[in-house]
Amino acid sequence: MSCDEIDMDHIPVQECATTCEIQQRIYEKWDSSDEREWFSDMKYCIDDASCGDIADGECYDDELYIW
Numbered sequence: 001m002s003c004d005e006i007d008m009d010h011i012p013v014q015e016c017a018t019t020c021e022i023q024q025r026i027y028e029k030w031d032s033s034d035e036r037e038w039f040s041d042m043k044y045c046i047d048d049a050s051c052g053d054i055a056d057g058e059c060y061d062d063e064l065y066i067w
Contacts, residue, residue: 003051023064038064 020043027036038061045059053059 003054006051006055035064 024039027033027039030036042059042061042064046054049058
């Protein structure tokens with residue numbers, strides 16, 4: 001949330017965190033879910049990546065974010 005390379009002005013931090021938690025809870029309810037694994041991998045990627053890597057889309061997964 002503190003990356004200068006990423007424009008987050010339009011999404012409040014709390015809204016971002018809440019949306020992430022909701023998405024995770026949905027995947028956890030599914031019996032068999034590739035999305036659950038992909039979402040976990042994406043969160044690890046974001047945690048390990050630099051701001052520049054994230055801005056370049058290194059952790060973006062179009063299976064999770066179709067917009």
